[in-house]
């Protein structure tokens with residue numbers, strides 16, 4: 491089963507408005523007509539509309555880094571799925587490890603966020619991954635499995651047509667400790683099996699699974715040669731247009 495590659499740049503809490511606009515223009519210039527992979531970028535909330543303007547009608551997908559699951563109301567500081575749609579977002583990260591571990595969000599909150607994204611027509615990138623302690627305790631597969639199961643429980647395949655899963659081991663994020671292609675492959679294969687158990691093997695065979703955690707242009711191609719690694723989710727290296735373009739073009 492061949493799955494088309496998908497590579498995302500998560501800008502996290504970085505850049506000024508001017509820098510974000512310039513980076514978006516540069517990413518469009520370098521990747522806007524690249525047919526080899528689908529490219530997504532996830533700027534901070536305040537820059538989404540300006541970045542949408544810079545991306546124009548290019549095929550580069552615009553996404554937000556998070557959302558809150560309620561529709562509207564007294565949720566100071568939160569941003570709803572409908573708000574994201576209204577400023578031009580098509581994609582959203584759900585359950586990024588920094589939301590889980592820095593902001594303390596539970597599997598249950600993340601499951602509600604996934605439903606809110608789907609309800610609004612946003613395409614979700616559902617992030618899962620274990621901490622170093624969990625890996626050392628031999629719990630990697632169980633942790634990712636639990637995160638997947640809680641998020642996907644009760645959802646229909648028809649609702650999840652655009653789902654992308656990102657495997658982002660917490661110990662690899664922002665540390666320079668990229669997972670080896672073999673480490674990524676064994677978890678990706680297990681994620682695909684578990685999604686197959688929940689939603690059927692034919693669904694799982696089409697699911698695109700990204701790897702994230704300290705990816706650089708020097709490591710991207712090795713990761714992408716693995717059969718179950720369908721793309722990459724890039725943090726720090728996505729802030730440099732040339733480096734990000736090299737990663738997207740790595741396969």
Ligand code: 13P
Nearest residue numbers: 500663664703704725726
């Ligand atoms: P780094 O590439 O900076 O390790 O971040 C990965 C990540 O969290 C992408 O969502």
